[in-house]
């Protein structure tokens with residue numbers, strides 16, 4: 001590693017940690033959870049937050065946007081939401097006698113898609129297409145989305161009535177699934193004081209900007225990966241495919257996501273090369289939501305996350 005590269009990598013690691021520390025000032029959640037959110041962004045991925053109401057999901061999204069000084073928009077998904085409510089529409093301008101494109105909320109750096117499973121499959125598909133293509137096409141015209149572009153989609157794990165759960169094929173397009181969970185007692189108590197006296201989000205200052213975010217993503221791409229680690233990732237994927245407790249294993253796309261996030265973790269650590277630990281540390285949040293546990297296994301209480309843990313324990317780690 002040459003000297004300037006080493007410096008750049010170390011600097012990138014410090015920037016990521018600064019963003020994580022900034023989030024921690026506002027959101028009471030384990031540092032590892034907050035770090036994973038930032039890694040998802042550095043990996044240029046999209047995130048599913050599956051959690052109960054009122055645990056700080058919106059707070060987290062706003063704090064992330066504020067920390068990086070990027071544009072933020074929010075869509076509440078409802079059954080009557082139309083694809084054009086997400087992407088934007090062409091409207092007729094009477095003065096110029098021409099149609100002009102009015103961009104929808106998807107044209108932001110950070111988009112919070114609240115309760116994504118409440119919208120019709122058609123509208124869900126419109127959002128997922130934007131995520132996949134990094135662009136919007138309306139009446140044959142294409143419009144580039146912003147960079148960085150990150151979707152934080154929330155799903156409520158208890159209310160399934162009247163919802164359209166995302167099919168696995170669509171879940172696969174999300175890089176990561178995370179839960180925030182309830183804070184430990186002392187933290188929750190402290191949060192009560194903060195929120196009712198002087199909410200920390202109001203005074204949160206940016207620690208980086210959109211250009212830094214794009215630069216971090218570029219740095220992460222350049223992380224060196226030894227061939228044995230590519231093979232290790234594929235071995236993990238294949239182990240899920242061969243697992244009889246699973247009805248659906250991990251796709252090749254899952255492998256790409258796993259490598260991207262693992263590279264982001266190496267960068268956060270100030271390293272310019274990947275280690276097996278990077279892969280292991282992010283495997284559950286990157287892989288678990290893509291798997292379908294077979295009904296017999298599910299009835300014994302086995303979860304997708306537990307199966308990923310098991311696969312990690314059984315697959316030989318390259319030395």
Ligand SMILES: Nc1ncnc2c1ncn2[C@@H]1O[C@H](COP(=O)(O)OP(=O)(O)OP(=O)(O)O)[C@@H](O)[C@H]1O
Nearest residue numbers: 026027028029052053054055056057058059183195
């Ligand atoms: N872990 C947490 N850290 C900091 N604040 C929190 C946390 N959990 C809840 N809060 C506070 O509770 C309130 C509700 O949080 P927020 O709106 O972010 O929840 P949510 O998960 O988005 O809920 P919903 O599912 O209803 O959208 C906010 O004032 C927020 O500050």
Ligand SMILES: [Mg+2]
Nearest residue numbers: 057058059114
């Ligand atoms: Mg919310």
